[in-house]
Amino acid sequence: MLPKVNQFLFLHVASSDEEEAAIEYKSRIADSDNDELLIDIPLVEGTGKYKRLFLGDELSAHFISEDGVKNYFNTHVLGFKEDGVKLIRIRKPEPESITKVQRRNFLRVAAELEIAIQLSANIRFIGMTDDVGGGGISFLVDGKWPMKQGTNLECWLLLAYRNGSVDHSHFKAEIVRVKSLESGRNQVMAKFSSILDSERQRIIRYCFERQLDFRKR
Known part of the structure; x- marks a missing residue:
C-alpha cells in the first residue's frame, strides 16, 4: 500500500544530533507522480514551527492506513517545487520497502x-x-x-x-x-x-x- 494524496506523513529527519533526530514532524501529501511525492513543508504539531529541509536530507516516514495501521518507509529529499506554495519533492517508496516496523536505517x-x-x-x-x-x-x-x-x-x-x-x-x-x-x-x-x-x-x-x-x- 502506497501513501496517497491528502494523507498525512509523520517524519523524522536523519541527524547526528539525537535531540533533533527525535523530533516528529507532520506533513500532507499534496501531489504524486511515478517516482515522487510532493509534500507540504513539515511542521511540529501543536507549535506551528516549520522544519526547513535541504536537498539530500534523509527521512524516516510513516502514514496511517484506513484500518489504523502505521506503515513505515525511508526516503530522501529530491528537491523543491513552487506551486502557489512551496512543496518538497521526496522519493516515493517502492511498495515492497514499506513495512509495519520502523527502521531508522539512514544512509549514514x-x-x-x-x-x-x-x-x-x-x-x-x-x-x-x-x-x-x-x-x-x-x-x-x-x-x-x-x-x-x-x-x-x-x-x-x-x-x-x-x-x-x-x-x-x-x-x-x-x-x-x-x-x-x-x-x-x-x-x-x-x-x-x-x-x-x-x-x-x-x-x-x-x-x-x-x-x-x-x-x-
Whole structure:
C-alpha cells in the first residue's frame, strides 16, 4: 500500500544530533507522480514551527492506513517545487520497502575521512569526519576554530572507494550542533545546505560501500 494524496506523513529527519533526530514532524501529501511525492513543508504539531529541509536530507516516514495501521518507509529529499506554495519533492517508496516496523536505517555510516573546511576567505583548515551520510556529516576539529550553530561552511570531502580510486565531494553545509570534547577538539554536526546531486551521489556511493564492508564483518 502506497501513501496517497491528502494523507498525512509523520517524519523524522536523519541527524547526528539525537535531540533533533527525535523530533516528529507532520506533513500532507499534496501531489504524486511515478517516482515522487510532493509534500507540504513539515511542521511540529501543536507549535506551528516549520522544519526547513535541504536537498539530500534523509527521512524516516510513516502514514496511517484506513484500518489504523502505521506503515513505515525511508526516503530522501529530491528537491523543491513552487506551486502557489512551496512543496518538497521526496522519493516515493517502492511498495515492497514499506513495512509495519520502523527502521531508522539512514544512509549514514561511521567513517574517518579527511575534510577541508573553509569558514571565511581567510580561515581554512582540515578536519576528520566521524560519520557521513547523504544528508549531512559529523566531524572533529581543533577547538581553536570558531564553530557555532548556524554557521555556514564550504567543504571538500575526500572519498576513498573500495576499488582504490579517490574522489572529492564539494558542498556547503550549516552547523546544527557543536559539542566540546575533553580532548580539546569539537565535534561538529552539520547538514548540507547546498550540494549538487552528483556530489551527493558520490557520498552515497561511499556509504553503500561502507555498509557492505560492515555487513561482511
